[in-house]
Amino acid sequence: MTDLYLTLAVFLLVNLLAALWRIARGPTPADRLLAALLFGTTGVAVLLLLAYAGGGAALVDAALVFALLAVITGAAFVRRIWREESNGHS
Amino acid sequence: MIFDLLLAAALLWSAVQALTTPDLFRAVVLFIVFGLLMALAWARLDAPDIALAEAAIGAGLSGALLLDAVGHLRQKRRERSP
Amino acid sequence: MNAPLIYALTGAALFVFGVTGLMLQAHLLRKILAFNVMGSGIFLVLVGLAQRTGIPDPVPQAMVLTGIVVAIAATALALALARQLLDQSGEMRLPEEEAGKDKLDV
Amino acid sequence: MDILDLLSVVLLIVGAAFFLAGTMGLLRFPDVYTRLHALAKADNLGLGFTVLGLALQAPGVAAGLKLVLVWLLALAASATLSYLIARRAFAKGIVPWKPEEREP
Numbered sequence: 001m002t003d004l005y006l007t008l009a010v011f012l013l014v015n016l017l018a019a020l021w022r023i024a025r026g027p028t029p030a031d032r033l034l035a036a037l038l039f040g041t042t043g044v045a046v047l048l049l050l051a052y053a054g055g056g057a058a059l060v061d062a063a064l065v066f067a068l069l070a071v072i073t074g075a076a077f078v079r080r081i082w083r084e085e086s087n088g089h090s
Numbered sequence: 091m092i093f094d095l096l097l098a099a100a101l102l103w104s105a106v107q108a109l110t111t112p113d114l115f116r117a118v119v120l121f122i123v124f125g126l127l128m129a130l131a132w133a134r135l136d137a138p139d140i141a142l143a144e145a146a147i148g149a150g151l152s153g154a155l156l157l158d159a160v161g162h163l164r165q166k167r168r169e170r171s172p
Numbered sequence: 173m174n175a176p177l178i179y180a181l182t183g184a185a186l187f188v189f190g191v192t193g194l195m196l197q198a199h200l201l202r203k204i205l206a207f208n209v210m211g212s213g214i215f216l217v218l219v220g221l222a223q224r225t226g227i228p229d230p231v232p233q234a235m236v237l238t239g240i241v242v243a244i245a246a247t248a249l250a251l252a253l254a255r256q257l258l259d260q261s262g263e264m265r266l267p268e269e270e271a272g273k274d275k276l277d278v
Numbered sequence: 279m280d281i282l283d284l285l286s287v288v289l290l291i292v293g294a295a296f297f298l299a300g301t302m303g304l305l306r307f308p309d310v311y312t313r314l315h316a317l318a319k320a321d322n323l324g325l326g327f328t329v330l331g332l333a334l335q336a337p338g339v340a341a342g343l344k345l346v347l348v349w350l351l352a353l354a355a356s357a358t359l360s361y362l363i364a365r366r367a368f369a370k371g372i373v374p375w376k377p378e379e380r381e382p
Contacts, residue, residue: 024116036119048345061142080158124212137228
């Protein structure tokens with residue numbers, strides 16, 4: 001099972017690398033932020049897989065904090081940067 | 091091993107992009123991503139306590155601080171050149 | 173070549189990037205980003221080199237844990253100072269940097 | 279390998295497939311709203327199946343419940359943020375993408 005966990009973790013990491021491309025491209029700021037949110041979720045999954053591949057149960061706590069605090073970035077983005085008055089492509 | 095190499099490549103690439111991209115907002119988002127990748131690196135280095143702190147700080151706190159600063163900067167620019 | 177050594181080498185490269193960015197960028201927010209990248213590189217070197225034999229070493233890990241918390245506090249202070257500078261002078265750069273070398277971006 | 283392990287493997291692979299689908303959607307879809315849709319797939323189903331597959335391997339009930347708690351937190355976060363971003367995008371006047379009219 002450990003081999004499967006590590007293989008899936010590598011697969012998800014390749015997914016993350018693909019999402020980096022969207023951050024570099026994305027026309028609107030929201031697209032870049034969405035890719036960052038995908039990073040958060042996939043990071044949670046990778047941490048959980050690493051925890052069960054012999055990393056220890058403490059990594060599950062780290063994943064919990066990951067999932068909890070990913071919201072703050074998005075909320076700060078919507079409240080502080082992406083206002084109505086500026087146009088959509090700045 | 092391949093996981094570590096991929097993660098190191100992603101760390102280096104996101105750091106270079108965050109430091110060289112002309113768009114300030116893109117730089118900040120790439121820095122947030124860099125923090126998330128650092129948390130994964132700490133998890134691989136058998137340091138779950140540092141991974142916990144880096145996840146809380148890199149993902150939540152510094153992202154909010156930097157985005158707030160960028161928002162303030164844009165607001166100033168808009169006030170100065172309407 | 174084992175995994176901690178890879179991370180130590182990555183940390184060395186990150187330190188170089190951070191110092192380069194810190195010296196070449198005029199914009200203060202970019203300087204802060206470069207400073208953080210530099211600090212992350214140092215942390216990686218500390219922990220990665222300490223456990224290159226494969227055994228986790230708790231002392232550098234505790235030091236790095238403290239260092240991360242201090243780094244975020246310093247970042248918050250630097251951002252507050254930069255914001256004050258922006259309010260007072262309208263510039264997001266230090267007065268020592270020569271003006272007009274690169275365009276002020278957002 | 280007993281039936282529980284087999285079920286766990288299947289669930290983990292399905293979860294990884296949903297993550298792949300979410301990433302592909304994020305890369306290929308045309309505008310913000312459709313990308314939000316793709317992100318929700320990765321958030322809810324991908325992480326959900328991964329968590330279920332791992333919870334079958336958990337050493338105890340408490341560890342399994344903690345995994346499910348991670349998933350519930352991610353669900354709440356994803357739902358809130360999707361709503362915030364979509365509402366703000368609509369308020370800013372970003373028009374939802376429509377497929378072009380096919381030539382007759």
